[in-house]
Amino acid sequence: MEMQQPLDAAVGRDSIDWTREYQAILRAYEQAGGSPAVLRAGRVAALVVNANRVLGIINVPGVTIDAEPLSDGVQVRIVAAPGACLDRPVHLCFGMLPETGTQRIIAEYEIGAGAQVEFLAHCTFPNARDLQHTMEAQVHVGEGACLRYTEAHYHGPYGGVVVEACADVAVAAGGRYFSTFSLTHGRVGRLLIDYTADVDDSGVVDLASMVYGTGNDDIEVREAVRLNGRGARGLAKTRIAVRDQAHSRVFTTAEGNAPGTRGHMDCAEIVRGNAVAKNVPTVIVRNDGAHVTHEAAIGSVNQKELETLMARGLDEDTAVDVIIRGMLGQL
Amino acid sequence: MNDNDVLLDVQGVTLVREGRTILRDVDLQVLAGEIHALLGVNGSGKSSLAYAIMGCAEYRPDTGRIVFAGRVVNDLPIYERARLGLTLAWQEPARFDGLPIGDYLTLGRPTMTREELWEALHAVALAPEAYLPRALDRTLSGGERKRIELAAVYAMRPRLAILDEPDSGVDVLSFGDVQHLVRRMARMGCAVLLITHRNEMAAIADRASVMHAGQIVMTGAPEEAQLAYP
Numbered sequence: 001m002e003m004q005q006p007l008d009a010a011v012g013r014d015s016i017d018w019t020r021e022y023q024a025i026l027r028a029y030e031q032a033g034g035s036p037a038v039l040r041a042g043r044v045a046a047l048v049v050n051a052n053r054v055l056g057i058i059n060v061p062g063v064t065i066d067a068e069p070l071s072d073g074v075q076v077r078i079v080a081a082p083g084a085c086l087d088r089p090v091h092l093c094f095g096m097l098p099e100t101g102t103q104r105i106i107a108e109y110e111i112g113a114g115a116q117v118e119f120l121a122h123c124t125f126p127n128a129r130d131l132q133h134t135m136e137a138q139v140h141v142g143e144g145a146c147l148r149y150t151e152a153h154y155h156g157p158y159g160g161v162v163v164e165a166c167a168d169v170a171v172a173a174g175g176r177y178f179s180t181f182s183l184t185h186g187r188v189g190r191l192l193i194d195y196t197a198d199v200d201d202s203g204v205v206d207l208a209s210m211v212y213g214t215g216n217d218d219i220e221v222r223e224a225v226r227l228n229g230r231g232a233r234g235l236a237k238t239r240i241a242v243r244d245q246a247h248s249r250v251f252t253t254a255e256g257n258a259p260g261t262r263g264h265m266d267c268a269e270i271v272r273g274n275a276v277a278k279n280v281p282t283v284i285v286r287n288d289g290a291h292v293t294h295e296a297a298i299g300s301v302n303q304k305e306l307e308t309l310m311a312r313g314l315d316e317d318t319a320v321d322v323i324i325r326g327m328l329g330q331l
Numbered sequence: 332m333n334d335n336d337v338l339l340d341v342q343g344v345t346l347v348r349e350g351r352t353i354l355r356d357v358d359l360q361v362l363a364g365e366i367h368a369l370l371g372v373n374g375s376g377k378s379s380l381a382y383a384i385m386g387c388a389e390y391r392p393d394t395g396r397i398v399f400a401g402r403v404v405n406d407l408p409i410y411e412r413a414r415l416g417l418t419l420a421w422q423e424p425a426r427f428d429g430l431p432i433g434d435y436l437t438l439g440r441p442t443m444t445r446e447e448l449w450e451a452l453h454a455v456a457l458a459p460e461a462y463l464p465r466a467l468d469r470t471l472s473g474g475e476r477k478r479i480e481l482a483a484v485y486a487m488r489p490r491l492a493i494l495d496e497p498d499s500g501v502d503v504l505s506f507g508d509v510q511h512l513v514r515r516m517a518r519m520g521c522a523v524l525l526i527t528h529r530n531e532m533a534a535i536a537d538r539a540s541v542m543h544a545g546q547i548v549m550t551g552a553p554e555e556a557q558l559a560y561p
Contacts, residue, residue: 230430268428305425307387310409311418312439312487319410326429326466 015129021097025050025124028095032124033185039091044093049074051103061118063090072105073134078119082112082142089148099129099160106136109149113142113172121151128189129160137167141175141203153183159215161189164238168196171203173229180212184328188217188246195222201258203228208237212327213246214276221223224253225289227261236266241324242275254283256290265294270301270324338363338491338522339384339417344395346383346545355545358428359397361491366513366523368533368553370560371542377526378422380542381493384524385419386412400490413439416490420524422499424480426468432479433463439487451486454515455479456508472502481512491522498532510535530557 021066026036037047041057045063052068052074062084066077072172078090111117125131141147152201163183171177181193188211197205205225215218219242225234236252254263254266269277281294301323309319325331333396335345337341339361346354354376358406361367369375382390384397386409388458418439433456452459453554465471467479477500484492497509513523514535525536533539539556541549549559 302425303388304421305427307385307409308421308425309438311385311413312483313410313413314438315410316408322430323427326427329429331429331431331434 004319013193014312019051019173021050022048022055024097025055025093025095028097028124028126028154029122031126032095032122033152034091034120034122034124039093040157044088044091045086047076047078047139048093048282049095049105050102051096051098058150062115069102070106072102073106076105076107077110077280078108080112080115080117080145081108082114084115085114085119086117089118089120092119093124093204094101094121094135095124095131096131096133097127098131099127100131102132102134104136107138109137109139109147111139111141111145111147111175112330113144115142117146118148119150121149122154123151123163124154125161126154126156128156129158131160132162133164135167136216137175139169141169141171141177143172144174145172146176150180151182153181155186155189157186159187159189159217161187163189164192164194166192166194169198169205171197171199173199173201176204178206179218180208180210182330184210184212184325186221187215188213188318190218191220192222193221195224196224197232197234198226198228202231203229204232205234206237206246207235208239210239211241211248212324213242213300214244215246217242217246219246219248220254221248222316223251224255225263226255226257227263228257228259228315231260232258233261234263236265237267238279239328239330240268240277240279241270241272241276243272244275245273246256246275248275248277250279251282252279252294253284254292254294255284255286257286258291259287259289261287261290261292263290263292265296267296267298268285268327269298270327271298272300272320283330311320336362339401339524340398341380341384342396342398343391344380344383344392344397346379346390348389348391353499353545354383354392357545357547359540359547359550361522361524363490364517364522365537366517366525366534366535368539368556369524369542370528370533370539370556373540376545377542378495379545380473381495381524381526384493385409385417417493418484418487418489418491419493420480420484420495420497422495423473424476426476427486428466428468428473430467431463432465432467435467435479436483436486439483439489440546443486446488451482454485454512455482457482462542474505477501478505478508481509485512485516488519489521491524493524493526495526496528498527498529506531530560533557
């Protein structure tokens with residue numbers, strides 16, 4: 001093991017302010033759904049970033065994390081060695097504690113051939129009133145490798161965040177990439193998710209986005225799955241709930257470009273109050289052996305579901321919340 | 332019959348939808364703790380009456396009163412009626428993506444113990460270890476959802492459960508399970524308004540009423556009702 005000391009000790013040796021900052025970001029990390037105890041135990045690969053400061057890195061055999069500060073963020077490179085098989089997820093915490101500012105994360109994920117890894121990323125901006133967070137990620141999943149990437153956001157109660165989460169994903173032959181983005185607690189602010197995935201022979205990509213917008217939140221999801229190799233498969237799944245004056249726009253594209261490819265887009269959105277939801281699926285098929293489908297359902301909460309829960313004694317708001325959180329996979 | 336024994340008292344309820352009279356001057360009384368079968372052919376108004384009693388949208392009576400546990404509930408929303416101890420098991424239960432079955436069963440009584448949760452599933456002949464981890468979604472068959480709906484009502488310990496055709500969509504082998512469940516609920520002090528097409532199901536009732544064209548045309552012993560049921 002390259003480095004196993006707990007992150008508390010790693011940051012504490014330089015300066016008391018960094019220790020305080022680290023403790024503060026861990027509290028914010030917990031608000032986003034992360035587990036500080038896991039980081040403190042020091043047995044998992046991890047990276048903790050506040051604004052443009054790298055507060056801690058833990059590497060474990062098979063995974064190397066490098067992070068360098070930029071003037072407005074951090075540049076990160078994470079490499080999973082070929083054949084690496086981690087029994088615990090790699091934990092990533094990207095946060096920003098101030099109310100205002102900019103954080104740009106330039107990230108590169110290189111998953112070696114045959115590696116099996118999972119990442120749990122938490123992005124937390126608990127005090128944000130006028131803050132911008134940009135993620136520009138390049139992901140390469142090697143031949144026969146598997147990457148599961150789960151990203152949970154917490155943006156605080158004010159809605160003063162602009163988040164742009166962009167990723168270009170390349171999945172090599174036989175590789176598998178599963179991604180889940182969720183932002184279902186607190187306010188969203190303005191959110192752009194822009195993912196493109198290119199999938200080679202027999203590769204698999206599964207993109208899922210779950211967002212709950214309230215107030216005047218603005219949500220735009222752009223997901224494109226390009227099934228370029230023979231037998232490649234892809235799914236783009238979107239679950240969005242908007243209420244009050246929130247707006248959402250979902251643009252999904254699936255391309256079947258090779259024989260035996262199978263693609264599907266699945267969008268479900270619940271709209272309440274004066275909110276507005278829009279879904280535009282695009283299907284492109286360039287090979288007569290490809291099969292691409294889509295389904296979309298946008299509407300109010302199902303009346304029968306609502307009345308069923310109310311017949312168990314839940315008031316209307318609580319019943320709506322149960323239905324929405326169920327759809328968003330948050331129960 | 333003593334007035335104090337009357338748990339549900341439907342008095343002269345009429346419901347008109349889109350110009351069509353669905354319920355016509357319906358009178359129905361369900362006593363505390365009794366199993367009361369409601370028979371009638373398709374379209375006679377049985378489910379509409381159930382929705383009106385529960386307070387579902389678009390089923391608010393145009394005239395008449397619904398009295399439950401001594402209180403007029405016409406203006407109460409569904410959840411307030413539920414909190415008084417009234418609930419409904421739908422003929423076609425809803426699906427809930429992502430809602431764990433365990434969570435669904437405890438919605439009506441959050442203080443329920445783990446043992447009571449298991450008992451509710453055993454009561455509908457489902458194995459808790461197989462079903463509690465699952466969601467109440469489209470991966471379940473109609474029959475499984477039906478049993479879970481009945482388990483949720485049972486777990487809630489209501490004063491009156493309206494069961495809308497609990498025997499439809501379940502196979503013949505499990506018909507006895509449904510009968511057993513209804514009897515069990517009655518033994519626990521829960522009155523059951525049992526909507527059914529089947530004489531075998533109505534036979535377990537204490538009393539029965541027959542609906543025809545939106546009206547209650549007779550109330551009496553189940554065997555008498557079966558004779559009047561076309």
